Amino acid sequence: MIELCDVTFTYERSAPGRAAGVSRLDLAVPQGSCVLVCGPSGCGKTTVTRLANGLAPAFFPGALSGRVTIDGRDCAQMQSWEVALCVGSVFQNPRTQFFNVDSTGEMAFALESRSTPEEEIRKRVAETVSELGIQHLADRSIFSLSGGEKQRVAFASAWAARPTNLVLDEPTSNLDMQAIMDLRSYVATAKAAGASVLVAEHRLWWLAGIADEIVVMGDGRVTKRLSAQEFASLSAREVRELGLRVRSLNDVAASARVTADSQTRSESAPRADGRAGAGEVFQAETGLDVRDARAGYRKHGVLRGVDLSVRAGEVVALVGRNGAGKSTLSRAICGLAKGSGAFRLFGKEVNERERLARSSMVFQDVNYQLFAESAASEVVFGLPKDRARSVDVEGILSSLGLRDVSGRHPATLSGGQKQRLAVASCVAAGKDVLVFDEPTSGLDLESMRRVASLIRRLADEGRVVLVVTHDLEFIACACDRAVELSEGVVAGSYDVAGGVGAIRRALFVDSQCDDWT
Amino acid sequence: MSGPLSVRLDPRTKLALLFVWALAVLFSPGLPFEAGMMALAVVFGALCGKMRLSIAMFALYCAAMGIAIALAQVNLGIFSTLFNSFFLLVRKVFPCGLLAAIIVSTTQVNEFMSAFSKMRCPREVTIPFAVMMRYVPAIREDWGYIKDAMRMRGVSPTLGGFLRRPGLTVECLYVPLMMSALNVADELSCASVARGIENPAPRTCHLHIEFGIADAAVAVVAAAVLAAAIVLRGLA
Numbered sequence: 001m002i003e004l005c006d007v008t009f010t011y012e013r014s015a016p017g018r019a020a021g022v023s024r025l026d027l028a029v030p031q032g033s034c035v036l037v038c039g040p041s042g043c044g045k046t047t048v049t050r051l052a053n054g055l056a057p058a059f060f061p062g063a064l065s066g067r068v069t070i071d072g073r074d075c076a077q078m079q080s081w082e083v084a085l086c087v088g089s090v091f092q093n094p095r096t097q098f099f100n101v102d103s104t105g106e107m108a109f110a111l112e113s114r115s116t117p118e119e120e121i122r123k124r125v126a127e128t129v130s131e132l133g134i135q136h137l138a139d140r141s142i143f144s145l146s147g148g149e150k151q152r153v154a155f156a157s158a159w160a161a162r163p164t165n166l167v168l169d170e171p172t173s174n175l176d177m178q179a180i181m182d183l184r185s186y187v188a189t190a191k192a193a194g195a196s197v198l199v200a201e202h203r204l205w206w207l208a209g210i211a212d213e214i215v216v217m218g219d220g221r222v223t224k225r226l227s228a229q230e231f232a233s234l235s236a237r238e239v240r241e242l243g244l245r246v247r248s249l250n251d252v253a254a255s256a257r258v259t260a261d262s263q264t265r266s267e268s269a270p271r272a273d274g275r276a277g278a279g280e281v282f283q284a285e286t287g288l289d290v291r292d293a294r295a296g297y298r299k300h301g302v303l304r305g306v307d308l309s310v311r312a313g314e315v316v317a318l319v320g321r322n323g324a325g326k327s328t329l330s331r332a333i334c335g336l337a338k339g340s341g342a343f344r345l346f347g348k349e350v351n352e353r354e355r356l357a358r359s360s361m362v363f364q365d366v367n368y369q370l371f372a373e374s375a376a377s378e379v380v381f382g383l384p385k386d387r388a389r390s391v392d393v394e395g396i397l398s399s400l401g402l403r404d405v406s407g408r409h410p411a412t413l414s415g416g417q418k419q420r421l422a423v424a425s426c427v428a429a430g431k432d433v434l435v436f437d438e439p440t441s442g443l444d445l446e447s448m449r450r451v452a453s454l455i456r457r458l459a460d461e462g463r464v465v466l467v468v469t470h471d472l473e474f475i476a477c478a479c480d481r482a483v484e485l486s487e488g489v490v491a492g493s494y495d496v497a498g499g500v501g502a503i504r505r506a507l508f509v510d511s512q513c514d515d516w517t
Numbered sequence: 518m519s520g521p522l523s524v525r526l527d528p529r530t531k532l533a534l535l536f537v538w539a540l541a542v543l544f545s546p547g548l549p550f551e552a553g554m555m556a557l558a559v560v561f562g563a564l565c566g567k568m569r570l571s572i573a574m575f576a577l578y579c580a581a582m583g584i585a586i587a588l589a590q591v592n593l594g595i596f597s598t599l600f601n602s603f604f605l606l607v608r609k610v611f612p613c614g615l616l617a618a619i620i621v622s623t624t625q626v627n628e629f630m631s632a633f634s635k636m637r638c639p640r641e642v643t644i645p646f647a648v649m650m651r652y653v654p655a656i657r658e659d660w661g662y663i664k665d666a667m668r669m670r671g672v673s674p675t676l677g678g679f680l681r682r683p684g685l686t687v688e689c690l691y692v693p694l695m696m697s698a699l700n701v702a703d704e705l706s707c708a709s710v711a712r713g714i715e716n717p718a719p720r721t722c723h724l725h726i727e728f729g730i731a732d733a734a735v736a737v738v739a740a741a742v743l744a745a746a747i748v749l750r751g752l753a
Contacts (some may be wrong), residue, residue: 059710084713091711095658096704099651099712105627108723109709112627115718122723143654157712336665360669367696368659369666371689382670382685411696425670 002029002052002087002165002196007066009047009056019046021062022220029165034187034197034210039217040243040444045200048217049169051075052198054083071164085114088158092170092442094150103140103153110161128160132186146322148179155186166190168199172206173442174364176322176470177507180206202444205248208516216242232516245445245473248514252476252500258453287312287346287464288333288433295332295339302328303339304488312346312432315455315465317475319506320485326468329485330435333466334359345432345464359433360426364441366418370410375402375421378410379428391428400424400454416447420454427458434458436467440474452478472507476500524564525724528632530732531620534561537739538613544746545609546753548582554612554742561735562619570622574615581607626650631722644714648705655701656694663693 010021022044029035029052037045050056051068058080068075071086088110091097100106104125111121129138134152142150151171158166168187172180184206191197191210199207204214214231216224224242226234234242236251246252286309293306302325310316318326331337335355343350345358363369372378379396380388397406400420405413410421419439426434436455440448448471455478459465469475475482476496484492484506494502538554545551555578562571585604593600626647633643664674667689672678679686 053711055707055711059707079715080710081713081716084711084716087711089708089711091704091708093704095655096701097708099647099705099709099714100626101651101654102625105625105723108627110712112631112721112723113713113716113718115716115721118721118723118725121721125723143658331665334665334669336668356668357671361665363662363666365662365697367700368662368693369669370696371666371670371692382667382672384671429670 001031001069001071002167002198003027003067003069004048004051005067005069007051007064007068009051009065010063011047011056012061012063019050019060020044020220022047022051022217025066025220025222027215027222029196029198031164031196032191032194033212034191034199034207035213035215036204036207036211037198037200037215037217038202038204038244039223040446041202043217044220045217046169047220049089049167049198049200052165053087053089053167054078054080055089058083081113084110085161086163087165087167088161088163090151090154090158090166090168090171092173094147094154094174097154098142098150101142103142103145104138106142106153107138107157107160109157114161124160124162128156131189132156132159148175148182148322151175151179152182152186155183159186159190162193163195165196166198168197168201170201170442171199172201172203174438178321180470184210202245202442204245208248208514211516216244218243228516240445243445245448247516249472249500249504250514252473252504257496258449258456258477285312285346286310286344287314287462289342289344290333291342291344293329293332293339293341293343295328295337295341302488303332303341306341306485306488306490308483308490310464310466312462312464313459314481315459315467315479317479317482317503318466318468318485319470319475319482319503320491324485325488326485327437328488330361330437330466330468333433334361334435336361355433358431359435360429360431361435361437362419362422362426362439364438366415366422367411369422369425370418373409374407375410375413375424376406378421379424381425383429393428396424396427400427416443416450419451423454423458431463433464434466436465436469438469438471439467440469440471448474449477470507472500472504475503482506524731526565526735527726527728527732528624528628529636530728530735531624532632534735534739535613535616535620537743538616541739541743541746542609542612544743544750546746546749548608550746550749551608551612552578552582555615557738557742558612558615558619562615565619565623567619567622570618571615574611574618578607578611578615581611621650625724627720627722628724628726631720631726634720635726640715644709648702651705652698652701659694659697663690666693 004025004027007025008023011019020042025048027035027048037048039045047056050060054075056062057064070083075083098106099109107125107128108121111124129135132152134156137145137149137153145153171183175183187197188210201207212228214226214228215222231247239247288310290306290308293303294301295303306329318329320326328337332339333355335352343355350358370378372381375397376393379393380391383391394403394406397403400423402417402420402424405417410418413421439451439455443451452474455465455467467479479496481496482494482503483490492506494506496503541554542551555575559571559575562568581604588600629650630643630647667674672685672689
């Protein structure tokens with residue numbers, strides 16, 4: 001049982017990108033129930049999870065008033081490890097919550113901390129593994145696990161100690177559909193076992209039928225409290241007006257398409273190679289043509305003959321299971337992965353080196369691709385001096401809404417700004433092909449739509465844009481077509497205008513996630 | 518994680534073994550003795566299921582020593598001091614280096630933490646140590662992304678690229694690594710606090726840790742090697 005009574009919390013240090021505090025918050029998660037806290041970024045929902053698992057104020061110092069009680073005990077009187085005894089936590093990023101390098105050791109971690117005898121630990125870990133059906137994930141090196149597999153292990157390590165409360169902070173942000181469906185079943189298991197489950201999330205649809213109460217927050221306050229029935233009875237439009245992502249993937253409609261932001265478009269940057277930015281000219285032209293692409297690690301073939309053709313100005317989503325070859329195909333297109341096959345760009349055959357010069361990826365974690373000490377120098381980083389001089393840095397930055405931060409260090413920018421800065425460097429280098437990897441992971445509705453309109457604009461300027469994504473709502477907003485990869489070949493191509501039902505099936509989403517009541 | 522032929526030792530034995538090995542190298546009377554220690558380390562590696570690593574390191578060691586002996590036959594003037602000191606370093610470091618590599622690759626983070634806790638080592642020492650053991654292999658994962666990002670910016674992530682533009686290459690490497698390290702350190706400690714790492718109760722381990730027959734055997738061999746090193750040095 002988690003209870004927050006009239007809680008106000010302000011962080012001691014507030015810096016950009018840090019979570020917002022909460023004020024006058026009341027919340028109760030009774031045993032055997034699940035409460036979903038949602039709202040736009042910066043609404044304070046992460047802070048709610050930190051209050052519930054004791055990290056605020058124990059780990060994140062700040063001023064707390066009001067009472068937080070866990071199983072009837074006042075949190076203020078408890079040490080961090082005492083709270084940890086009754087609250088299991090799962091965080092957003094599966095890469096950074098592992099303390100061990102082996103999966104079984106990770107699942108045993110919480111039990112080891114509380115000095116549980118070793119036979120007991122082994123028994124409990126084995127029980128958890130079989131209860132969650134993750135036998136294939138036991139005794140593995142964490143470096144051999146995918147993000148989704150890591151998150152399954154992270155849940156198991158929280159659940160192995162059978163805490164009476166579970167707190168999940170945006171647990172699906174970095175996951176593929178199959179992993180989300182598994183996580184859904186784990187949460188259902190925990191709830192059925194009598195645990196109080198508190199989830200802070202942007203993605204809502206996966207909790208249909210599990211969440212009992214939906215708490216919508218804004219600016220650190222509760223703006224709306226809904227039972228599952230009340231939530232189900234809202235219209236799709238009302239949900240959108242609350243600033244929330246879709247409640248059910250059935251609500252996703254192809255008509256949700258965004259258009260390239262007209263304001264930013266009018267002052268859009270001139271292409272570095274001097275070509276005009278008028279989209280119509282490129283509409284019919286085949287931008288990227290891939291024939292029989294093959295690639296793999298050592299003898300194991302990951303791509304086994306991919307044929308793909310993308311028009312300039314078109315945005316294509318690459319979908320498919322983990323290991324289907326999406327990232328290897330992206331790397332091959334960008335000239336990063338060794339392999340065979342014929343690649344043409346705007347009708348001309350291009351080798352690896354030319355592809356590397358004319359295409360670029362924007363990573364899910366853009367921190368890896370920011371190198372310079374200011375946003376302005378980042379734009380031209382790596383370009384030869386004479387070319388760097390001819391780039392209109394200011395124009396590019398302002399077209400991406402970054403003019404005000406041109407002197408700031410990239411590390412101090414927000415996630416969205418970093419992403420746009422990475423895009424700015426691609427624009428400056430005159431890249432014709434852009435491949436985005438999960439650009440909308442962990443984004444709220446508004447930020448997602450902003451990314452969607454940015455991507456549309458990049459395509460409208462005559463580029464080829466590919467997006468590796470699991471986000472159906474984003475596909476409906478921004479993409480023209482979804483290409484499904486399976487076992488290293490193209491298994492299907494679906495026009496978004498023809499409805500998203502087929503794409504949904506390609507993303508492997510069960511229909512059980514449609515019913516909230 | 519380990520091969521079919523594998524003996525499991527108490528992590529405390531492993532740490533003690535490494536310490537004794539370092540002392541024995543210090544007292545060692547000469548190359549034949551160190552070569553013997555290297556051979557014993559290979560046997561240890563084979564028993565721990567790290568056959569390939571051990572053989573590879575041993576082959577490298579033999580090659581280095583072969584070159585050293587060959588070079589000793591010719592007079593290289595000023596260069597001979599340079600080569601001699603280099604090969605002396607290789608000669609002394611390799612036996613311990615191989616042992617350390619075997620120990621680190623066969624011991625899991627939680628085994629170390631539990632062993633440290635049994636030795637009543639303060640948490641101020643064990644937690645940073647455990648974080649380091651966890652973080653170092655993660656850098657390899659980061660490196661894959663950074664390498665791709667460098668190539669897309671036209672910076673070559675190779676030795677040649679480093680020699681052409683050393684400053685730029687180093688910058689490309691450490692800036693993203695620092696950013697990611699800061700991030701990881703924060704989130705990792707946050708997650709470990711939420712899992713009760715600060716619990717004052719002695720840590721246990723899901724793997725059985727006990728001083729067994731194998732540990733006793735290793736201890737006897739290690740003691741014998743150290744004694745032999747001291748005695749032989751006295752005789753020489």
